[in-house]
Amino acid sequence: MWHYNQSAPTYNLTQSSKRPMDLVKINFQLAKYTISAPSIKQCPEDTGAEVAFAGRSNAGKSSALNTLAQQNKLARTSKTPGRTQLINFFEIQPGVRIVDLPGYGFAKVPERLKREWQKNMSEYLEKRESLKAIVLVMDIRHPLSDFDRMMCDWAQDVQMPVHILLTKSDKFKRGPAQATLLSVKKEMAHLGDLLTIQTFSSLKKVGTTILQNQLTQWLQPPKDEEEA
Ligand code: GDP
Numbered sequence: 478m479w480h481y482n483q484s485a486p487t488y489n490l491t492q493s494s495k496r497p498m499d500l501v502k503i504n505f506q507l508a509k510y511t512i513s514a515p516s517i518k519q520c521p522e523d524t525g526a527e528v529a530f531a532g533r534s535n536a537g538k539s540s541a542l543n544t545l546a547q548q549n550k551l552a553r554t555s556k557t558p559g560r561t562q563l564i565n566f567f568e569i570q571p572g573v574r575i576v577d578l579p580g581y582g583f584a585k586v587p588e589r590l591k592r593e594w595q596k597n598m599s600e601y602l603e604k605r606e607s608l609k610a611i612v613l614v615m616d617i618r619h620p621l622s623d624f625d626r627m628m629c630d631w632a633q634d635v636q637m638p639v640h641i642l643l644t645k646s647d648k649f650k651r652g653p654a655q656a657t658l659l660s661v662k663k664e665m666a667h668l669g670d671l672l673t674i675q676t677f678s679s680l681k682k683v684g685t686t687i688l689q690n691q692l693t694q695w696l697q698p699p700k701d702e703e704e705a
Contacts, residue, residue, distance in 0.1 A: 503570070505546045505569060505692070509567060510567055512566050515563055517604055520566070529577075529602075529611050529612070535580070541679055543679065545575070545692075546575075552565075562579045572698055599631075603635065609695040611638070611639045612692075613629070615641060615661075617646050620657060629668060633668055638673070641675075642677045643674065644678065644679060646677055662674050
């Protein structure tokens with residue numbers, strides 16, 4: 478359910494903005510790059526839990542990952558030439574991962590590579606058992622690109638939770654930022670309870686706790702692993 482709080486600096490919709498006491502704490506600062514995979518076959522073992530970050534190139538995805546993990550260079554890996562079109566994995570603790578999906582919108586890439594990208598992405602999104610949710614990063618000034626809409630449609634088809642991160646919120650004053658959030662929320666209302674949304678700024682470090690708490694919910698280790 479959406480909870481809409483007039484006085485809150487960000488409209489987050491859920492209980493998820495708070496970390497319930499019974500959840501295992503996840504220390505995002507421990508995130509470490511592990512591997513880059515060209516396709517699902519090369520991905521790490523499909524056990525535990527992972528959340529994937531997706532977004533159009535330049536949306537602010539790498540900066541958001543760095544802010545999340547409070548590390549300056551974590552997502553530099555994903556920008557290394559030769560790795561920009563790979564699925565990059567970051568492990569936080571055994572069986573708990575953040576995944577950086579290749580940015581979409583590389584204008585000069587040949588058609589054949591775009592098709593390859595789509596094939597690898599749909600395979601990953603559809604077959605990956607440990608994938609719990611998607612964080613869809615959008616520049617608050619240009620939300621809901623064709624790519625974003627495609628991802629939301631896909632999430633609805635397979636009933637995958639999607640957290641929209643409206644980043645670079647420092648580019649707007651509070652009023653226009655909230656207006657954008659509300660209009661994106663309205664347009665994506667068909668996602669129902671699958672959707673959570675927030676404003677975020679890597680530059681000003683705004684929204685980090687909300688993001689961390691949402692991810693903590695999704696990345697909870699299974700009870701037996703946690704006790705082991
Ligand atoms: P990616 O291609 O989606 O990984 O995007 P990057 O994280 O590399 O960011 C693209 C550009 O946007 C860079 O010039 C960043 O400095 C800038 N940027 C990213 N996040 C923010 C933010 O929160 N505020 C502002 N003002 N600029 C940002």
